[in-house]
Amino acid sequence: MAERGRGRGRGGDGYASRGGGRGGSGSRGGYGDGQGGGGRENYQGGRDGYQGGQGGGGRGGYQGGGGGGRGGPQEMASRSSAPREGVAPGIYLGGQRVPQPDPEITATEDKLVASTRGHMFEIGENSAKVPGRRGYGKLGTSIVLRANYLTLTTAYESNLTEVPWFRYEVDAPNLHKERDAKGKETLGFSRDKKCRLFDQIVAHSKFNGIIWATDNSKIIVTNKALPEVGKVPGWIETIVLPPPVGNSQNPTPNPPPNADQGAVARNTVKFKVTLVGSYAPRQMIEYLKSTTNGATYGGAGDVVQTLNIIMAKPPRSAASVRDVGQNRFFPHEGHPGHPGQVAGGSHPGCEKYELGSGLQAMRGYYASVRPAIGRLILNLNVTSGAFYKPIPLEQLINEFGGLRSYRDMEKAEGFIRMLKVKAVYVKKGQSAAFMVKIKTVLGFERNFAEPKKIVVVTRFSDAKGTKFQYVDRRTPDAPAVATSVKDYFYNIHGITLRRPDLPVLNVGTRADPQYLPSELCIVLPGQPFKRLLNGDQTSEMLKFAARAPNQNAMSIAGTANAPGNGVRLFRLRDTPDLQTTSVEPWGFRTGVDLITVPGRILKAPKVVYGNRKDETPRIGSWNLSQVQFYKPGRLRRWQVIVFSIDEQRGNALTPGDPEPLFNELGRTLGRYGIKTDQRGPTQTITLEPLTEVNRATNDRAVETVYRNAKKNNVSLLFFVLPRADKWLYARIKYWGDIKAGIHSINSVGSKLQKEKGQPMYLGNLALKWNIKAGGVNHIVPNTFVKPLDNKTMLVGIDVTHPSPGSSGGAPSIACVVASTDEHLTQWPGSVRTQAGKREMVDGLADMVEERLKLWQKKHNGGLPDKIILYRDGVSEGQFDQVLTIEVPCFEAAFKKLYPPKSWPKLAVIIVGKRHHTRFYPTRQQDADTRIDRRTGDTVGSWNPLPGTIVDRHITGRIIREFFLQAHQGLQGTARPAHYTVLRDDISFEADELEQFTHNLCYLFNRATKAVSIVPPAYYADLLCERGRAYLFSTLAENHGSESSVFNASGNEWTSGVHPNLAESTWYI
Structure with missing residues (x-):
C-alpha cells in the first residue's frame, strides 16, 4: 500500500x-425490514427477514454438500426465478395438537387490568404520564394463534438456585462518537477496534472462571462479580490492541528502530471498567407477576438489556455471523482467516440470493427479550437484508x-x-x-x-x-x-x-x-448495503423475503426432530441440548416451541357507494363493479400529455390512434359519476434520453407543459409515460404541485393499453381522480359512534429521514395531515423540511394550527370537539418525547384558537410498523385460503384473516396496546400494525377503539381493500414520500461523494404546496 x-x-x-x-x-451497519407482507411493505436496502432453508426431514435443517446434515451455505435460485422452498405453504405444525394459551397469564391480566383502569402512570426519562389499560376487547370471533415468541423461565420460577447478574460499563478516550463544546462530532472507535478492545478486556485473568457477555460497545455482564472491580475507582488499565483479524505480513528486511511506533501509539488504549449494579432475576419476575398497579421495579430496563446481551452472545461469538443494527444476526460466507471459521468458510445457516449489481440478499434472525404480563418472552423473527457480494x-x-x-x-x-x-x-x-x-x-x-x-x-x-x-x-x-x-x-x-x-x-x-x-x-463478507435498492433489486428481494407464514415459523423454531435455524443460531435447541452451555449458566432457560395466544377476528364493515349501494368486503376487499362514487367530484378542463423518449422502445404507446383509449378513460370517469368539462387536445412530446446530461433540457420540457396548461385553465394533467422513472416522476410532481398548482396523474403506457384488466386499471385511476377533484369515493356508515361524533378530527403525523446515500446535511421531512369532512375522505396536509434525523416535528404548533383553521373554514367557523392523533414512525424509546414535546404543540394551537375552557379532547395513538411480531393460524378456517377451481388444491397466503386482532399474552403491564392485521396479506408473512395509546381524553373502551381503528382501515380512498395501517398514518406517509420527490436529487441521488451538501437557503423547495392545491388531497 x-x-x-x-x-x-x-x-x-x-x-x-x-x-x-x-x-x-x-x-457500516443496519438497514431494514424484510417482510413481504401485504399492501404497502416496501424494501429500502433490506431490513429484516432471514431464515433457514428447509431440507432434511422436510423442515428445519440445512442439507450439506456431502449427503445430509448441515453442510455449506444454501445458494438460492438464480435471479429472475423464485427461490426454492423445502416445505409447501400451509398451517405451521398442521395436524399436531395445538396447546391452549396459558390460562394463568389470562387470569393475571384480568386481575391487573382491574387496578390499572382509570389510573395514570409515568414512563420515560421525562416522567410523562400515560393512561393505564381500561380493559381487553371482546368483539369478534375467538381464535387461537401461534406467535413468534418463546417463553423464558428463570431459575427462581423453577425453584432452583438463582444466578445474579453483574453489569459493568467500559469507557476509554474517544470510544464513542461525541460532540465537543463547538458541536463538532468526534469519530469514535470503529466497530472493528471496539471488538478488539472488548476481546482483550474479557481475555484478562480477572475473567477466569466467570461467564461473560458483552455488546462490544459499552456493557459487559457477568454471572459473578469481577475481583477488585467496583464502582469507584473501577479497573483502569492500558493495553495495546492487536491488529485486525486477517492482517498478516512477512517481516520487513532490516527494519529501522521503532518502525512500528506509530501503529503501537494508535492502538494503545487506556480503558476503565466500573460496576454499574447487580440484579436478581427474581425481582423482575415478581414485578411482572404482580397484579397491583403500584408495583414498580427500577431495574426492569437494565434486566431486559442484560438478557438481550446474553442472548446475542452465541451469534456474536460465531466467526461467520454478522450482527447488523440492534439484535439482527446474519450468517454469511465467513471472515477470511478468522480462527474457528467453519469448513468452507461459511456458516451452516448461510442462505443467499442474487440481487444484481454487486449485491446479494441474505437471511438472518432478529431476537429480543420482552417483558409481558406474568413472564418474560423472547421474540424471534426471520429477517432479510442486502449485502455486498464477497x-x-x-x-x-x-x-x-x-x-x-x-x-x-x-x-x-x-x-x-x-x-x-x-x-x-x-x-x-x-x-x-x-x-x-x-x-x-x-x-x-x-x-x-x-x-x-x-x-x-x-x-x-x-x-x-x-x-x-x-x-x-x-x-x-x-x-x-x-x-x-x-x-x-x-x-x-x-x-x-x-x-x-x-x-x-x-x-x-x-x-x-x-x-x-x-x-x-x-x-470482505457480511457487509450490509444501507442505501435504497433499485427497482429490479427490490423485486428480487421480495422474491427472496416473501415467504409463507409456516415457512418462516419452521425456520424460526422447527420441531423437536428438526430444529429451526433461529433456535440453533442462538444455541437454544439442538442435539445435544445447547442451552446447558448457552443460557443455563445465566440462570434461565427458554422454551423451544412458539407460544399460542388468544386472538379474535373482527367483522368487516360495509362500504357504501352512490345511490346507497353497499358492498360487503370479502377477505378485506371488494370491487367497483356497477357502482358510482358516493360523492363524485368535479374538475374543469383536463388534458392528456404523452411523453415519449428519443431512444429505442421509447414510445409511451403502441402505434395507432390513441384517442379511443383516452375517450374510454373519459367514459369510465363518467360511469363513476365524475364530472369533467372539456378535455383539451392530446399533446405528444418527445423527451431526450433520460440520462443525467439531458435533465436540464427535459426539465424545461416539463415546465413548459405546465406553463401552457396554466394558460389554458387546465385543472388536471394526465401523463402517459413509456416507463416508470423516478426522476421524471419527481419533476412532474414538483412543477405541478409546487409551481403551477395543477393536479397530475401518471400512467405507464403499456399498463394503460393492456386489454386484460383494463376496466379495473381505469377504475383505479378514477379513484385517484375523484379524490383530487374533491369527491368522496365510498363511506363506512356509522364510523363515528359512541364516544365519537361528527365533530371529530383525525390527524396523522410522520417524519421521513435522509438515507445513507443522501447529500450531506440533507433534511428530514415532517408531515401533518388531517381530515376535513365527516366521511374522512379529504386529507389536506402541511409538509416541510427540518433538521436531518430529527424525529420530533419542528414547528408542529403552526402545522396543527393550519389544519384546525382549514377545518374551521370547512365547518362554518366551528372547531372539532375531539381530535385523534395517529402518530407514525416513533420508537418505544421516544414515547415520552411525543407527550412532552409534540403534545404541548397541540395545546399551543388550542390555546390560540379555542376559548380557555373549551379545548378539544385529545387521544394520541402510536402506529408501529417496524416491529417483529408475527402471527400464524392454527386452523385452516382461520387462514386466508381458497380452493383453486381448476386444480382443486387449497391455495392462498395462509396468513391470518383480515380483522385478526391480539391484545393479550404478549402485551405489557400498563399501557394499552394491541396488534391488528386489518389487511389481506397477499405476499409473504403478513405484518400486523401495532397500536399503543399514550393519551386518551376520550376514554375509549377497548372494543370501541379497536373496532373504530379496524373500520378506518376500510376508508383508504385510492383502494378497494382494507389497508395495513389506519389512513391518517398512511396518508402522512404518502405526503412524506411526495416531499422526498420535491427534493429528489438531494435525498435519492447523491451516491456518497463528499462534494454534495444540502443548502436549505438555495434549494428549490423547503415547505408547502401551491395555494391552488393546499386544501385538497393533492398527494394521493
Missing part, C-alpha cells in the same frame, strides 16, 4: 509514507456498472465508500500472498488541479498518475523519493499491476491518504 500524508515521515510495513495518520476502519473488488465494480465514464466512477465511488476490503499482496510468478491487510475504502484518489490550472483532464487519479514521496525503509537514512503508485508496487513489492489505468483507492483519509490498487482487493 502507498501512503501520503502531512509532513515527511518513515515508511513502514510494506508501504511508503510521508506522515502519520491513518484511515478509519469501521463498517468477491474481488474489480468484479464488484464491474457488476455495479463499470467505470466507462466519469459519472460511472462517481457512482462507483459512492457504492464502495466505507467498504472493508482484504488487500492480498502476491508477487508475480507466485501463488501465495506475502502480505494481507484489512482496509476500509474511503473512495477513489482525486486528481486535484493546481490553483492556476484551467483544464483538468481527469478528476480521479489512476496508478500511473497518482504520485507521492516515500522513504525506503530497507536503506538506512534513505532520502524521500517521488514515485507513482504503479512504480511503487513494482519496485517495493514486486507486483506488476494489470490495470494501472483504473482509479486508485484511498484507504486512508483525505488529509493522510493511503493508496491501494483495486485489483489487489477482495470484498
Whole structure:
C-alpha cells in the first residue's frame, strides 16, 4: 500500500509514507425490514427477514454438500426465478395438537387490568404520564394463534438456585462518537477496534472462571462479580490492541528502530471498567407477576438489556455471523482467516440470493427479550437484508456498472465508500500472498488541479498518475523519493499491476491518504448495503423475503426432530441440548416451541357507494363493479400529455390512434359519476434520453407543459409515460404541485393499453381522480359512534429521514395531515423540511394550527370537539418525547384558537410498523385460503384473516396496546400494525377503539381493500414520500461523494404546496 500524508515521515510495513495518520476502519451497519407482507411493505436496502432453508426431514435443517446434515451455505435460485422452498405453504405444525394459551397469564391480566383502569402512570426519562389499560376487547370471533415468541423461565420460577447478574460499563478516550463544546462530532472507535478492545478486556485473568457477555460497545455482564472491580475507582488499565483479524505480513528486511511506533501509539488504549449494579432475576419476575398497579421495579430496563446481551452472545461469538443494527444476526460466507471459521468458510445457516449489481440478499434472525404480563418472552423473527457480494473488488465494480465514464466512477465511488476490503499482496510468478491487510475504502484518489490550472483532464487519479514521496525503509537514512503508485508496487513489492489505468483507492483519509490498487482487493463478507435498492433489486428481494407464514415459523423454531435455524443460531435447541452451555449458566432457560395466544377476528364493515349501494368486503376487499362514487367530484378542463423518449422502445404507446383509449378513460370517469368539462387536445412530446446530461433540457420540457396548461385553465394533467422513472416522476410532481398548482396523474403506457384488466386499471385511476377533484369515493356508515361524533378530527403525523446515500446535511421531512369532512375522505396536509434525523416535528404548533383553521373554514367557523392523533414512525424509546414535546404543540394551537375552557379532547395513538411480531393460524378456517377451481388444491397466503386482532399474552403491564392485521396479506408473512395509546381524553373502551381503528382501515380512498395501517398514518406517509420527490436529487441521488451538501437557503423547495392545491388531497 502507498501512503501520503502531512509532513515527511518513515515508511513502514510494506508501504511508503510521508506522515502519520491513518484511515478509519469501521463498517457500516443496519438497514431494514424484510417482510413481504401485504399492501404497502416496501424494501429500502433490506431490513429484516432471514431464515433457514428447509431440507432434511422436510423442515428445519440445512442439507450439506456431502449427503445430509448441515453442510455449506444454501445458494438460492438464480435471479429472475423464485427461490426454492423445502416445505409447501400451509398451517405451521398442521395436524399436531395445538396447546391452549396459558390460562394463568389470562387470569393475571384480568386481575391487573382491574387496578390499572382509570389510573395514570409515568414512563420515560421525562416522567410523562400515560393512561393505564381500561380493559381487553371482546368483539369478534375467538381464535387461537401461534406467535413468534418463546417463553423464558428463570431459575427462581423453577425453584432452583438463582444466578445474579453483574453489569459493568467500559469507557476509554474517544470510544464513542461525541460532540465537543463547538458541536463538532468526534469519530469514535470503529466497530472493528471496539471488538478488539472488548476481546482483550474479557481475555484478562480477572475473567477466569466467570461467564461473560458483552455488546462490544459499552456493557459487559457477568454471572459473578469481577475481583477488585467496583464502582469507584473501577479497573483502569492500558493495553495495546492487536491488529485486525486477517492482517498478516512477512517481516520487513532490516527494519529501522521503532518502525512500528506509530501503529503501537494508535492502538494503545487506556480503558476503565466500573460496576454499574447487580440484579436478581427474581425481582423482575415478581414485578411482572404482580397484579397491583403500584408495583414498580427500577431495574426492569437494565434486566431486559442484560438478557438481550446474553442472548446475542452465541451469534456474536460465531466467526461467520454478522450482527447488523440492534439484535439482527446474519450468517454469511465467513471472515477470511478468522480462527474457528467453519469448513468452507461459511456458516451452516448461510442462505443467499442474487440481487444484481454487486449485491446479494441474505437471511438472518432478529431476537429480543420482552417483558409481558406474568413472564418474560423472547421474540424471534426471520429477517432479510442486502449485502455486498464477497468477491474481488474489480468484479464488484464491474457488476455495479463499470467505470466507462466519469459519472460511472462517481457512482462507483459512492457504492464502495466505507467498504472493508482484504488487500492480498502476491508477487508475480507466485501463488501465495506475502502480505494481507484489512482496509476500509474511503473512495477513489482525486486528481486535484493546481490553483492556476484551467483544464483538468481527469478528476480521479489512476496508478500511473497518482504520485507521492516515500522513504525506503530497507536503506538506512534513505532520502524521500517521488514515485507513482504503479512504480511503487513494482519496485517495493514486486507486483506488476494489470490495470494501472483504473482509479486508485484511498484507504486512508483525505488529509493522510493511503493508496491501494483495486485489483489487489477482495470484498470482505457480511457487509450490509444501507442505501435504497433499485427497482429490479427490490423485486428480487421480495422474491427472496416473501415467504409463507409456516415457512418462516419452521425456520424460526422447527420441531423437536428438526430444529429451526433461529433456535440453533442462538444455541437454544439442538442435539445435544445447547442451552446447558448457552443460557443455563445465566440462570434461565427458554422454551423451544412458539407460544399460542388468544386472538379474535373482527367483522368487516360495509362500504357504501352512490345511490346507497353497499358492498360487503370479502377477505378485506371488494370491487367497483356497477357502482358510482358516493360523492363524485368535479374538475374543469383536463388534458392528456404523452411523453415519449428519443431512444429505442421509447414510445409511451403502441402505434395507432390513441384517442379511443383516452375517450374510454373519459367514459369510465363518467360511469363513476365524475364530472369533467372539456378535455383539451392530446399533446405528444418527445423527451431526450433520460440520462443525467439531458435533465436540464427535459426539465424545461416539463415546465413548459405546465406553463401552457396554466394558460389554458387546465385543472388536471394526465401523463402517459413509456416507463416508470423516478426522476421524471419527481419533476412532474414538483412543477405541478409546487409551481403551477395543477393536479397530475401518471400512467405507464403499456399498463394503460393492456386489454386484460383494463376496466379495473381505469377504475383505479378514477379513484385517484375523484379524490383530487374533491369527491368522496365510498363511506363506512356509522364510523363515528359512541364516544365519537361528527365533530371529530383525525390527524396523522410522520417524519421521513435522509438515507445513507443522501447529500450531506440533507433534511428530514415532517408531515401533518388531517381530515376535513365527516366521511374522512379529504386529507389536506402541511409538509416541510427540518433538521436531518430529527424525529420530533419542528414547528408542529403552526402545522396543527393550519389544519384546525382549514377545518374551521370547512365547518362554518366551528372547531372539532375531539381530535385523534395517529402518530407514525416513533420508537418505544421516544414515547415520552411525543407527550412532552409534540403534545404541548397541540395545546399551543388550542390555546390560540379555542376559548380557555373549551379545548378539544385529545387521544394520541402510536402506529408501529417496524416491529417483529408475527402471527400464524392454527386452523385452516382461520387462514386466508381458497380452493383453486381448476386444480382443486387449497391455495392462498395462509396468513391470518383480515380483522385478526391480539391484545393479550404478549402485551405489557400498563399501557394499552394491541396488534391488528386489518389487511389481506397477499405476499409473504403478513405484518400486523401495532397500536399503543399514550393519551386518551376520550376514554375509549377497548372494543370501541379497536373496532373504530379496524373500520378506518376500510376508508383508504385510492383502494378497494382494507389497508395495513389506519389512513391518517398512511396518508402522512404518502405526503412524506411526495416531499422526498420535491427534493429528489438531494435525498435519492447523491451516491456518497463528499462534494454534495444540502443548502436549505438555495434549494428549490423547503415547505408547502401551491395555494391552488393546499386544501385538497393533492398527494394521493
